[in-house]
Amino acid sequence: MSESDLPGSQGGETLLFLTDDQLRQGIEAMFFAYRGFTADPDRILQNYSYGRAHHRALHFINANPGTTVNNLLAILGVTKQSLNRVLRTLIEDGLVQSNVGRSDKRERNLNLTEKGEALEQELSNAQRVRMRAAYRQAGPEAVQGFKRVLEAMMDPEMRRIYTKMRETR
Amino acid sequence: MSESDLPGSQGGETLLFLTDDQLRQGIEAMFFAYRGFTADPDRILQNYSYGRAHHRALHFINANPGTTVNNLLAILGVTKQSLNRVLRTLIEDGLVQSNVGRSDKRERNLNLTEKGEALEQELSNAQRVRMRAAYRQAGPEAVQGFKRVLEAMMDPEMRRIYTKMRETR
DNA sequence: ATTTTAAGTCAGCCTTGTTGACATTCCAAG
DNA sequence: CTTGGAATGTCAACAAGGCTGACTTAAAAT
Known part of the structure; x- marks a missing residue:
């Protein structure tokens, strides 16, 4: 409502999914999940x-x-x-x-x-x-995306720790 | 280690990413995120x-x-x-x-x-x-996957509530 | 008329987080 | 060699936010 009434997609960098409601859904999904x-x-x-x-x-x-x-x-x-x-x-x-x-x-x-x-x-x-x-x-592609978003959501210091741990494994 | 040494992908239903280590990474990603x-x-x-x-x-x-x-x-x-x-x-x-x-x-x-x-x-x-x-x-495709995995992770009753809320919006 | 439901309240308990103070041990720099 | 600071551990007190159990009130449902 407050932004992005823009229609259509521009391949990999759309804003379409960034409406407040879409973001709220993500927030609730995190909570319930x-x-x-x-x-x-x-x-x-x-x-x-x-x-x-x-x-x-x-x-x-x-x-x-x-x-x-x-x-x-x-x-x-x-x-x-x-x-x-x-x-x-x-x-x-x-x-x-x-x-x-x-x-x-x-x-x-x-x-x-x-x-x-x-x-x-x-x-x-x-x-x-x-x-x-x-x-x-959800399928393999979904899992990729799942991890990408979660990583992007971490505080930088936590991402550092997370990344280091997965390397030394 | 305990399963799936199968190589390659079969489009949408691979088991490749389901090793214990991959799953542990997802668990840690959830925690840090x-x-x-x-x-x-x-x-x-x-x-x-x-x-x-x-x-x-x-x-x-x-x-x-x-x-x-x-x-x-x-x-x-x-x-x-x-x-x-x-x-x-x-x-x-x-x-x-x-x-x-x-x-x-x-x-x-x-x-x-x-x-x-x-x-x-x-x-x-x-x-x-x-x-x-x-x-x-993460990009739009990642967001799709992110939500798909989270929804699949919810208890059924929570998924019901989550879905209902997003509909009445 | 009775039972059930929705909401609220009181008391007490547990886990898990917080601060602050302080002791011990030991490395490292002067 | 002494001293400062880092790593660890411990004590006490407190707060948030869960929980259970018991009980009241009001209103709906049977």
Whole structure:
């Protein structure tokens, strides 16, 4: 309404889809989809009386074995007190192992134990099942686009971290 | 690793992109992108000492003028106690108006006041700026795919609500 | 007349985020 | 060798926003 009553397309750079309503739809799609995205792990976590924060820690320790606390803080974007609370219970419960760094003994290298890997697997399996179904339903080209838009939506620093992680895999 | 070493594409139904690593990348993309998605409104909300919950209420009242509390509960997927806490402050602060229903006097019809519309505009403007930039960067085909995957990721009931809202617009 | 529904409220609990203060350990620079 | 600063961890207190359970009021439906 407020812009772009322009009709037609000009191949790859249309403005047609940038009406406020189209953008609102995208916003709502993100909202509803994110709920689905977290629903399955959330259900599983209840059985262990853990929360989403525990899942995130498990996920990124698994993705970056031997990572330090500081690095994890940068990825998760929370305070160290917040992370520490979660990390402590995971260590106490024997899901995460924290080893003093070899070169710098102030640092802690974090790794999943077998038990930790098992839960991480259970959680990400559930999440992958939904992702796989969605990908299959939407088709390969859609998946390309999906990732392109999500990447463009990230804060630059997060995109940097995201890109680095996918490279070292 | 666990499936699909099949090479090549078969036009629209490949399995190539469904490796666990590809799926994990999608999961991480969702995580990092959602942070970007909420970052701008979150910053604004601090100035008013409101939270994300207030934003969601404002958004969906704006999108469904005259909606009832029950309807809003279904959309947001929270308990009425949770919603009521947020709604009460918005009504007290004069952002939302609650009117007894005409046909059914048990119901309350919720609408934004001018003040409420102003804040909703400020918030969704900030969010749209980022969406618009991301859309433009990714291109129109990508946006199509983005929405297709997100829709496929929703719980069926949420997809129903999402679809209905976009129709009545 | 009774039951059900919509809305609201009170109390209490949990998770997960925040600040601020402070201790410890240890690297590195002066 | 000492000292400054970085990395880690911990304590306390607090807030937002979820949750459950119990209960009231008003109005609609049966």
